[in-house]
Amino acid sequence: MNRKELFQQIQDKKSFLCVGLDTDISRIPIHLQKEKDPVFEFNKQIIDHTVDAAVAYKPNIAFYEALGPKGWESLQKTLEYIPKDIFTIADAKRGDIGNTSKLYAKAFFESMDFDSITVAPYMGRDSVTPFLDFENKWVILLALTSNEGSKDFQMIRSGQDEFLFESVLKKSATWGNPDNMMYVVGATRGENIAKVRALVPNHFFLVPGVGAQGGSLEDVAKYGMNDHCGLLVNSSRGIIYAGKDKDFAEKAGIEAKKLQQEMSRLLQKYL
Amino acid sequence: MNRKELFQQIQDKKSFLCVGLDTDISRIPIHLQKEKDPVFEFNKQIIDHTVDAAVAYKPNIAFYEALGPKGWESLQKTLEYIPKDIFTIADAKRGDIGNTSKLYAKAFFESMDFDSITVAPYMGRDSVTPFLDFENKWVILLALTSNEGSKDFQMIRSGQDEFLFESVLKKSATWGNPDNMMYVVGATRGENIAKVRALVPNHFFLVPGVGAQGGSLEDVAKYGMNDHCGLLVNSSRGIIYAGKDKDFAEKAGIEAKKLQQEMSRLLQKYL
Numbered sequence: 001m002n003r004k005e006l007f008q009q010i011q012d013k014k015s016f017l018c019v020g021l022d023t024d025i026s027r028i029p030i031h032l033q034k035e036k037d038p039v040f041e042f043n044k045q046i047i048d049h050t051v052d053a054a055v056a057y058k059p060n061i062a063f064y065e066a067l068g069p070k071g072w073e074s075l076q077k078t079l080e081y082i083p084k085d086i087f088t089i090a091d092a093k094r095g096d097i098g099n100t101s102k103l104y105a106k107a108f109f110e111s112m113d114f115d116s117i118t119v120a121p122y123m124g125r126d127s128v129t130p131f132l133d134f135e136n137k138w139v140i141l142l143a144l145t146s147n148e149g150s151k152d153f154q155m156i157r158s159g160q161d162e163f164l165f166e167s168v169l170k171k172s173a174t175w176g177n178p179d180n181m182m183y184v185v186g187a188t189r190g191e192n193i194a195k196v197r198a199l200v201p202n203h204f205f206l207v208p209g210v211g212a213q214g215g216s217l218e219d220v221a222k223y224g225m226n227d228h229c230g231l232l233v234n235s236s237r238g239i240i241y242a243g244k245d246k247d248f249a250e251k252a253g254i255e256a257k258k259l260q261q262e263m264s265r266l267l268q269k270y271l
Numbered sequence: 272m273n274r275k276e277l278f279q280q281i282q283d284k285k286s287f288l289c290v291g292l293d294t295d296i297s298r299i300p301i302h303l304q305k306e307k308d309p310v311f312e313f314n315k316q317i318i319d320h321t322v323d324a325a326v327a328y329k330p331n332i333a334f335y336e337a338l339g340p341k342g343w344e345s346l347q348k349t350l351e352y353i354p355k356d357i358f359t360i361a362d363a364k365r366g367d368i369g370n371t372s373k374l375y376a377k378a379f380f381e382s383m384d385f386d387s388i389t390v391a392p393y394m395g396r397d398s399v400t401p402f403l404d405f406e407n408k409w410v411i412l413l414a415l416t417s418n419e420g421s422k423d424f425q426m427i428r429s430g431q432d433e434f435l436f437e438s439v440l441k442k443s444a445t446w447g448n449p450d451n452m453m454y455v456v457g458a459t460r461g462e463n464i465a466k467v468r469a470l471v472p473n474h475f476f477l478v479p480g481v482g483a484q485g486g487s488l489e490d491v492a493k494y495g496m497n498d499h500c501g502l503l504v505n506s507s508r509g510i511i512y513a514g515k516d517k518d519f520a521e522k523a524g525i526e527a528k529k530l531q532q533e534m535s536r537l538l539q540k541y542l
Binding site: 022047060061065066067068069070072073076091093094095096097098100101103104106107111112120121122123124125126127129142143144145147148149150151152154157158164167168171252 | 288293331333334336338339340341343344347351360364365366368369371372374375377378382383391392393394395396397398399404417418419421422423424425427428429435438439442446469
């Protein structure tokens with residue numbers, strides 16, 4: 001998917017919601033546990049009930065990998081079930097030397113046809129660029145994450161009297177462009193989103209820190225929105241575990257719709 | 272496996288060789304392609320012919336992941352085939368927020384029973400510590416890698432007038448200890464290995480940069496060895512692709528033996 005198509009989707013649905021499919025087998029409602037593939041059945045119903053409110057889905061790869069070969073089959077089926085006009089993110093946080101990153105890219109972009117993958121920057125340019133060689137595919141690079149540990153290294157002052165996450169943004173922005181790179185930008189503090197937006201005015205941000213991880217949607221829109229929206233805001237647990245009984249998917253749909261309505265208002269206000 | 276057992280293995284075999292199982296389906300000899308599981312068959316023969324010279328095996332997870340569910344089956348079978356007294360490394364470079372890292376840990380330490388996993392430090396403490404909660408299991412944290420891109424961020428001067436990789440070492444050394452953490456330390460320059468050794472005198476290093484990625488084994492031993500050896504030096508392509516015909520495994524065995532003999536000499540000289 002290209003940037004124009006993604007923006008079109010955002011305008012059509014009046015939403016920049018990404019639904020995180022962190023599907024934990026131990027939290028799937030009991031009535032689904034007897035299904036042949038409970039993880040896929042859960043995802044299918046979540047997708048059915050959130051598809052009008054979401055512009056992106058983000059399976060967290062760890063949850064599938066933890067189930068072994070069967071988990072990869074559930075992931076593949078889930079990906080095939082997501083309508084083709086919706087943006088898909090493999091939240092995998094990969095990154096390795098060149099020939100290895102190339103294999104990860106092939107796994108997620110060719111074998112599995114994801115639109116994008118999250119990548120960690122620590123190993124530098126040649127660990128990231130192999131993911132940029134695929135047409136209409138995206139790297140979503142970790143810049144500033146929303147977890148407690150983000151302070152350990154991302155907020156270290158680097159030699160240029162800036163934080164490490166700023167060095168990562170400046171340097172990596174020269175490796176790709178706003179048509180094949182996005183950044184993970186945590187929403188724990190509005191001022192940081194504004195800083196990142198100043199450094200990379202045209203890139204999309206994937207914002208993980210709304211909901212369970214804290215952060216205000218109003219601030220994200222106020223400080224982060226650009227003229228192509230430039231935001232995908234993720235919610236995982238707040239949506240997919242809104243209910244735990246037979247009506248789990250309806251409840252997920254209601255939560256997704258609430259966020260979409262708030263996003264519709266913010267798009268009118270800030271776009 | 273604990274540190275004492277690993278050191279015992281090193282002394283018994285007079286070797287600190289790790290064989291990297293970067294098994295590329297397109298480079299497997301033709302006569303194996305007709306097997307039901309060519310990747311496992313290849314690994315099995317490589318293991319048979321290198322097991323006397325190696326103290327560790329390191330499957331590069333990307334190569335298996337790229338093959339989908341079938342690849343994970345080949346990986347599982349390979350892991351089960353490796354004798355239990357040999358150290359196993361999942362070269363996966365994972366790292367994510369706490370609950371996700373915990374799932375990756377379960378995938379590699381419980382579902383698959385690897386002794387260790389490589390982890391990227393960018394997301395900080397809470398992305399690393401979930402891997403430390405498993406008895407006799409190890410985190411191998413990226414500190415200084417041997418690829419070109421290692422200069423982009425790892426060699427940035429951080430605020431304390433030290434390189435970022437030094438900040439990573441200092442801070443992360445307080446999260447674990449030499450019995451549950453190792454570090455990836457590239458061998459491209461001996462002086463850097465000496466720097467790292469000064470910061471973490473007792474930890475094991477996994478050294479990837481010997482052979483195809485350059486670096487001298489003599490320098491690694493001279494600057495990196497401690498009183499528990501403290502080194503696992505990896506060779507992947509130089510061993511597993513030493514031959515490409517029916518005798519590929521014998522040729523791999525010869526290359527592994529050569530490295531083991533050199534290591535035996537270095538252990539006598541520096542231990």
